[in-house]
Amino acid sequence: MTTGPGVRLECAGPVATVTLCRPDVLNAQTPAMWQALRDFSRSLPGDVRVVVVRGEGRTFSAGLDLSVATATGPGSFAELARLPESECADRIAEFQAAFTWLHRPDIVSVAAVQGHAIGAGFQLALACxxxxxxxxxxxxxxxxxLGLVPDLAGTGRLVDLVGYSRALEICATGRRIDAAEADRIGxxxxxxxxxxxxxxxxxxVAALLAGxxxxxxxxxxxxxxxxxxxxxxxQRAEREAQVRRLRDLTGLGE
Structure with missing residues (x-):
């Protein structure tokens, strides 16, 4: 088991489980947690095939810890805003990397979502x-x-899943989507x-590992x-992928 501030990684053979473990604040996220998530991606064993992301307690994640928005010290929005534009953008890129590693081609990621997934919590679920x-x-x-935009790699994933018009409505209104609607719109x-x-x-997870x-x-x-x-x-990509599979399965791909 690997632990970081507010998050832990447990590996059991081909399955890794990432758990947000700040249930007392509904798993609100901080930049320190995002750093830990990035570090997890670098230490993931090579035999892991599936990554499960979950939240401890009654909620997946209530989003950004609002103390980050109101503080003035290191890691705060105020400190971020004072950086030169390029440095500020680079810092946000580091935050995004805590989410985008879940897109990796060699793993399938699964979010197990209970309660609320708000803001950064929604984007973490979308990353899977x-x-x-x-x-x-x-x-x-x-x-x-909060006067902000979704910047943790969630906008593209949302458009891919529900289309531009619905994604715009969801992001521009900030409204709550219940599970029934989430199921209906994909x-x-x-x-x-x-x-x-x-x-x-x-x-x-068992079904994914069976393949x-x-x-x-x-x-x-x-x-x-x-x-x-x-x-x-x-169609060309399908053909090329199938050629690789056929050669591999017949021992000709070495």
Whole structure:
């Protein structure tokens, strides 16, 4: 087990579990937590195939710890705003890296979401490939209520899932989305009763692990890039991936 401020990483064979562990403040996130998440990505064992992200207690994550917004010292918004523009942007890029490693082509990431996933919490769930939501889950891109924009790599993922128009409405209003709507518009992979969250997530992980690892990696790459390819380019990508699989399975890919 590896621990950081407010977050821990546990690995069991091909499954790594990242847990936000500040339940007393509803797993509100801080820059120190994002640093720990980046560090986890660098120390992930090579045999890990699935990463589960969860929140301890009754809520996945209530978003940014608002003390960061109101403080004036190191790591605060005030300190960030005083930096030269390029340095400020570089610092935000470091924050984004705490989320974008969950897009890695060699893993499938699963968010197990209960209670609220607000702002940074919503973006962390969006960073994952799949989302298991409890029936009482509520999602919100609430940055607009602080006069901010979503900047933790969540906007592109949201547009990919629900389209531009709906993504604009979600981000510009900051409204709450319940689990039923999340399921209807494509934000949820599964919606389950709160008591079934762990079991449903475990079942999904087991199903992912049942497939050939290299085939799953190729499938993820095909699907992740499909929206940016023409039909002809996508068909070519399918052909090339299948050639690699055939050669590998017949021992000719060495």
């Amino acid at each position: 490939d799949l989302r298991v939501l409890t029936e009482d889950a509520r999602l919100s891109m609430a940055e607009v209520t 934000l949820a992979t599964l919606v389950v009763p709160p008591t079934d969250l762990t079991g449903a997530t475990d079942d999904l 050939n690892r290299d085939a799953v990696i190729e499938i993820k790459a095909l699907l992740a890039g499909a929206a940016r390819r023409t039909p002809a380019e996508q």
